[in-house]
Amino acid sequence: GAVVSQHPSWVICKSGTSVKIECRSLDFQATTMFWYRQFPKQSLMLMATSNEGSKATYEQGVEKDKFLINHASLTLSTLTVTSAHPEDSSFYICSAPGQSSYEQYFGPGTRLTVT
Amino acid sequence: TQLLEQSPQFLSIQEGENLTVYCNSSSVFSSLQWYRQEPGEGPVLLVTVVTGGEVKKLKRLTFQFGDARKDSSLHITAAQPGDTGLYLCAGGSNFNKFYFGSGTKLNVKP
Numbered sequence: 597g598a599v600v601s602q603h604p605s606w607v608i609c610k611s612g613t614s615v616k617i618e619c620r621s622l623d624f625q626a627t628t629m630f631w632y633r634q635f636p637k638q639s640l641m642l643m644a645t646s647n648e649g650s651k652a653t654y655e656q657g658v659e660k661d662k663f664l665i666n667h668a669s670l671t672l673s674t675l676t677v678t679s680a681h682p683e684d685s686s687f688y689i690c691s692a693p694g695q696s697s698y699e700q701y702f703g704p705g706t707r708l709t710v711t
Numbered sequence: 712t713q714l715l716e717q718s719p720q721f722l723s724i725q726e727g728e729n730l731t732v733y734c735n736s737s738s739v740f741s742s743l744q745w746y747r748q749e750p751g752e753g754p755v756l757l758v759t760v761v762t763g764g765e766v767k768k769l770k771r772l773t774f775q776f777g778d779a780r781k782d783s784s785l786h787i788t789a790a791q792p793g794d795t796g797l798y799l800c801a802g803g804s805n806f807n808k809f810y811f812g813s814g815t816k817l818n819v820k821p
Contacts, residue, residue: 628807639799639814640754645806689753693807698742698761700807702753 598624600692602703609710614678617706619646619690625670626692630700631663634687646673646690680710714738715802715812723818724790732785732815734800742803743776743783747796754799757785790819 599622609615619629627648632640644654644665652665662684664676677684689705715736724730734743742761746754758767760776760783767774773786783800800812 630808632811637816640801640811642808642810645808687751691809697807698744698759698803700809702755704753705751707751 598622598692598694598699598701600690600701600703602688602690602706604706605704606707607709609680609708611681611710612679614676615680615708616674616676617688617690617708619673619675619692619703621671621692621701624692624694626673627670628693629667629673630691630693631665631673631675632689632691634689634705636687640689643675646675648673677708680708682710684708685710714810715800717798717800717812717815719815720813721816721818723820726791726819726821727789728819730787730790730817732787732798732800732817734783734785734812736781736802738802738804739780740802740804741780743780744801744803744809745774745783745785746799746801748799749796787817790817792819792821795819 601620603618629646631643634640643658644652646652646665646667648667667673687705690703691700693700718733744759745757748754758774763778763780765776771788775784798815801809803809
């Protein structure tokens with residue numbers, strides 16, 4: 597099956613700094629990718645849809661200026677958490693759709709800890 | 712606010728027991744998926760149901776999509792410790808966009 601990777605798998609940063617998370621589709625192209633956030637013991641919350649070559653679309657309540665998304669190629673989307681605060685500490689997961697409208701492939705996730 | 716609500720939120724049972732997890736919404740979805748997630752990992756797809764009333768079986772797991780495509784259930788027969796994990800339903804809308812349910816944490820004790 598299709599593979600989606602994320603880098604880094606975990607990162608620790610200081611409050612006020614920015615951190616970039618990469619999401620790559622390894623053996624297929626993805627014009628769209630999705631970013632989710634998951635707090636401990638909670639479910640995945642859809643943050644935004646990353647669109648190749650155009651602006652990302654954000655879900656209600658997600659700060660566009662804080663969570664910068666760039667989808668510069670058909671295999672790479674990046675999520676940058678700007679001016680990170682401890683409350684941004686979370687598990688960030690990306691996914692990319694498959695050929696059918698029902699398929700989506702998840703990355704392994706990135707654990708962000710802001711100190 | 713979650714579009715999909717799962718119940719129960721937590722479930723702790725003995726090995727060999729049966730259980731059912733429910734996923735409910737007021738919205739209609741084009742498809743409904745069930746995932747299982749282990750701590751620190753991404754969710755793993757168990758099944759996709761797309762037709763109202765559809766029932767799918769995967770070994771000891773039985774999945775059903777409601778007739779109105781607003782709800783679903785997951786039934787596990789003779790649960791085993793290896794079934795322990797976080798079970799998530801996800802409703803599919805346009806453009807491959809999926810919204811996840813609130814999650815059910817299952818613990819099966821040996």
